Amino acid sequence: MAAKAGAAASFIFMLFLLNIACQAQLSPAFYDSSCPNALSAIRTAIRSAIAGDRRMAASLIRLHFHDCFVQGCDASILLDETSSIQSEKTALGNLNSARGYNVIEKAKTEVEKICPGVVSCADIIAVAARDASSYVGGPSYAVKLGRRDSTTASRTLANAELPAFFESLESLISRFQKKGLTARDMVALSGSHTLGQAQCFTFRERIYNDSNIDAGFASTRRRRCPRVGSDATLAPLDLVTPNSFDNNYFKNLMRNKGLLQSDQVLFNGGSTDSIVSEYSRNPARFKSDFGSAMIKMGDIGLLTGSAGQIRRTCSVVN
Ligand code: HEM
Known part of the structure; x- marks a missing residue:
């Protein structure tokens, strides 16, 4: 009995250490050696999108919010509907409302050209939101990086967890x-x-x-x-x-x-x-x-380490 309790305690301790290790991987410098030009490639793509459509700054900030509130900041919002994926794009708060999916996909394409398979879609959304803010006069801040992308999405969760305009x-x-x-x-x-x-x-x-x-x-x-x-x-x-x-x-x-x-x-x-x-x-x-x-907000429910994947195309799992 005591041995069982001891084993359970050390298992919990291992999980605790693993959690710390995963958290520690998020850092603004995460891509400094693996893809040093990632951030400038994203910035260029985001600036050009906002230059052509000023409202896109707003839409990209909101996209990050709607990603993070459903399963965490894991780019689940970008996944299209398939036989095994319930797309969040058709959830109440997103349908005919959330915008910027193509802008993120475009930034991803640019980043894939310079370092294939390295930079997650979840990180691109987080960086895009920051770049959008700074481009239109809002704050700039150091985005922590190292998020990984989900292999699932949930319309059910999106319907349940995104706040509505009539709430108290x-x-x-x-x-x-x-x-x-x-x-x-x-x-x-x-x-x-x-x-x-x-x-x-x-x-x-x-x-x-x-x-x-x-x-x-x-x-x-x-x-x-x-x-x-x-x-x-x-x-x-x-x-x-x-x-x-x-x-x-x-x-x-x-x-x-x-x-x-x-x-x-x-x-x-x-x-x-x-x-x-x-x-x-x-x-x-x-x-x-x-x-x-x-x-x-960018720290909510992260996939790090070897969890999830780095999607090659943001709208579909690898
Ligand atoms: C407090 C709860 C919130 C509610 C109930 C709410 C609700 C809404 C609604 C109903 C819209 C208009 C959508 C449409 O008509 O298609 C909207 C737009 C927007 N929301 Fe929120 N929101 C909330 C919090 C936030 C947060 C936390 C952020 C960002 C961090 C955010 C960013 C935005 C932006 C930037 C827009 C404009 C998007 C665009 O023009 O494309 N909202 N929100």
Whole structure:
């Protein structure tokens, strides 16, 4: 009995050491010797995509978020449907909404030309999100590297784990907490709604039925988002400067001009009001917290060491 317990204890200890060893492999210098030009190749591909379509910066940041929240940051979001893979691309939060798959595939193709089979799609998504942020005026930060790609995806998990625009503050906080992120991280990350667009169906309820909304703002948004129809018509998440990464998003919230219900709940008399007001006064603090929170988000549920694989094409397993 004692011998069994001892064996179990040493097995658990081995797992613990293995875990530390895997964690230790994530480092900004991971490809320094195996593919020294990987980061510049990715940056070139990302910059050229955003130069041609400014909104792509927003889409790439969101893609990293939607990857990390489902099975961890393992590029599962990029896998296409097959007989054995349930693609996440058709999950509620992604269908006709997530963008940038081809941009990541293009960056991957460029990287494969210089070092085949070395750089994971999961790392490319993480680097692309950082490059997107810095290109449009957001923070740059050192992305830790060494993630590996999954051989599976899960639409079921994507439907269950991606937050929805109608959720309460408590529910959102608890979702982020389950991923190891604090309410402060969540507010900072939501600040990326300083960029990009949302479809009419995601804010219709808010502009017709909510009371915590600026009347002028609601009536402007109603013009292009009728009670019925035009579901996919877009409106900027930050009404002032949707193409640059600044702290206007937080200033909007303080004037009841958040577009989504899940935006306005961050400033609606609850526990995160003080964080929103801090970021509205202190853009430098917002940017530095955003960078730290992105690094933290990039650590969710990693495959490292010999787990998973380095996909040759991001949309299919090898
Ligand atoms: C707090 C929970 C969140 C909810 C409920 C939420 C919900 C949404 C919704 C409904 C849209 C519009 C999608 C569409 O209409 O097609 C959107 C867009 C966006 N979200 Fe979030 N989001 C959340 C957090 C985040 C986080 C943590 C990030 C990044 C780290 C993020 C980044 C973005 C960006 C950049 C866009 C614009 C995308 C584009 O224009 O392509 N969001 N979000």
